[in-house]
Amino acid sequence: MRELRRVAIIALRDLRAELRGGGRLPAMIAFVVLASFLFAFTIDRAQISPRGIAAPLLWLILLFAVAAGAGRTFDGEEDDGAFRHLLLAPVSRHAIFLGKSAANLVLLWIVTVLAFVAITAFLGVGAPGSVSHHAAVLLPGTIGLAASGAFFGLVSRHSDLGDSLLPVLAFPLLVPVVFFGSTASTRIFLERPWTEVSGSVRLLWAFALGFVTVGSALFRHLTED
């Protein structure tokens, strides 16, 4: 309970700073809207079914949004050595990682909702299927993306290559998330029964828990000088 409270304190600090402007959210929102618009324009709807292409577009946009925004998870911590003082606080490294991931998740959900609305609107997908089923697929997927964003954000912070390193490191590991997420979401867009989706959702949860667990363990290792 104590640890959870600390996770919430760290997440809320990140979100408060984000709301003060100049952070990651505006860049992520701008990217999502523009990418959705451009994708919708470049697709020949006579050849490709909007319902069939909506889910892959949604997941690819989320993947790039993570690279654009979540990778900058630790930018605020660069403020005059703030991260050092966060590490000096009597808080476990796990709580810091989970707090950062939780803040990323909130931002990612804002972006996800926006991307979902933009893609369905721009592609003209009238009935996108059950919203609760979409949420059930997107939740584990975005948890995995948020945790990986926090972890790789720290990795790129330690590297001279900075943000440019993020896609190289993260994308290969995130391919399964995008693949299973896209498969499951496509079936929901096509209004297939939940039984055809549940297997992918279980795999997405497995990836999400894996990213959170492994990320948390490696985060501790990375932050020990």
Next chain:
Amino acid sequence: MLAARELVCDYGPTRALDGVGLAVGRGATLGVFGANGAGKTTLLRVLSGERRVEGGRVEMDGVAVRGTDAGWRGRVGVVSHRTGLYRKLTAAENLAFFAALRELPRDRRTLEGALDRVGAAALADRRVDLLSRGQRQRVALARSLMHAPEILLLDEPFSGLDPDGARRLEALLREGGEGRIVVLATHNLARGLALSDRVVVLRRGRKTLDAEARGLSADRLLHHFAAGAVAA
């Protein structure tokens, strides 16, 4: 008593600390002096638990300290020339954040009280990025003192402070606390000597002097530095 025994610390091929040992009793202040790159900051980082060592250990009252132990970090306060404040938050929000992590009261009165101790109560609602360097340093001091740390590690804490801020910090250090241990690294020899009970001089990661501060003068310390530079 805070003690360091035979500390060895490397940054790649560079040995930053080479067999450094020291001891500071409760209620005492240890001044750490040395030229740039002598190992002062590394020593403080090792004492705070931030930096792992290749050899030796840090002990508190005879018990070895583990830097990864959150309990140890709860007993230590650190002030450095980098303030470690979040620019987009106000001074009070910064204090509230760290108070929450340390499970301290964070009501308005407590936060203003902490800022008032360093003469920064008027800055409570101002965003840190709108504060001057010295004002930020005051807020950082308030942040590092608010949990009444048992061990206070100060790395160039006077950096950026105006005379009033420096005077307040000196008063806070002199007033001390019940059994507080202070380790102060500074280039200001006169001020450091005046505040210290004992003095350690580092040169290239090695301890070259460990003496009572009382019998020392800034000139003598300077002479010790110069002699070391010539010998080196």
